Amino acid sequence: MEVAVLGGGDSAAEEALFLTRFASKVYLVHRRDELRASKIMADRAISHEKIEMVWDTVPVEVLGVPEGSVSGLKVKNVKTNEEKVLSVKGIFVAIGHIPNTGPFAPPLEVDGGGYFKPQAGSQVLTNIPGVYVAGDCSDHVYRQAITAAGMGCQAAIEAERWLAEQEV
Numbered sequence: 020m021e022v023a024v025l026g027g028g029d030s031a032a033e034e035a036l037f038l039t040r041f042a043s044k045v046y047l048v049h050r051r052d053e054l055r056a057s058k059i060m061a062d063r064a065i066s067h068e069k070i071e072m073v074w075d076t077v078p079v080e081v082l083g084v085p086e087g088s089v090s091g092l093k094v095k096n097v098k099t100n101e102e103k104v105l106s107v108k109g110i111f112v113a114i115g116h117i118p119n120t121g122p123f124a125p126p127l128e129v130d131g132g133g134y135f136k137p138q139a140g141s142q143v144l145t146n147i148p149g150v151y152v153a154g155d156c157s158d159h160v161y162r163q164a165i166t167a168a169g170m171g172c173q174a175a176i177e178a179e180r181w182l183a184e185q186e187v
């Protein structure tokens with residue numbers, strides 16, 4: 020089936036390239052006329068035979084929602100205002116991250132982007148002693164599995180130390 024990816028960064032390029040393994044065609048819909056992704060990722064995406072770039076374009080409406088199944092994506096060219104429908108059966112949104120920290124903040128402090136706020140120079144310490152965080156929710160730079168796992172280890176060590184201190 021044909022699918023669309025929305026976005027223009029590394030995540031969007033990576034997602035589009037990954038989806039070429041399963042989709043007959045991938046539309047990469049981006050609001051500007053060049054990708055924000057790194058050059059290597061952008062080149063790979065743009066030159067891929069299954070990926071069609073849809074430049075200067077924003078999504079307007081997902082079609083098929085009332086029927087419970089995507090039947091198309093209405094898009095608009097921001098330079099010409101021309102609208103058209105991409106007959107896709109799947110839509111993948113890759114336009115940034117909103118860390119799911121809401122249920123914990125407050126009382127935990129978050130920064131302007133919603134990421135847990137580093138305390139005392141550490142990404143795993145929070146403003147509440149005995150509460151530790153790890154992973155993408157506390158990292159707006161790397162957001163990788165290995166960095167998340169590393170922070171998990173740091174948080175576990177901190178938690179163990181804190182528990183040991185409580186026993187004294």
Ligand SMILES: Cc1cc2nc3c(=O)[nH]c(=O)nc-3n(C[C@H](O)[C@H](O)[C@H](O)COP(=O)(O)OP(=O)(O)OC[C@H]3O[C@@H](n4cnc5c(N)ncnc54)[C@H](O)[C@@H]3O)c2cc1C
Pocket residue numbers: 034119122153154155156162163164165166167
């Ligand atoms: C398309 C894509 C490709 C990627 N490719 C790579 C790659 O090649 N290499 C790499 O290293 N990383 C890659 N990553 C990044 C990697 O997946 C993340 O960095 C990693 O999963 C972060 O781990 P985490 O534990 O912080 O968060 P997550 O893996 O997102 O885990 C968070 C967990 O918390 C749960 N949760 C959320 N809210 C609540 C709540 N209120 N209460 C209880 N539980 C909750 C969620 O259900 C989830 O299970 C990729 C990510 C994406 C999206």
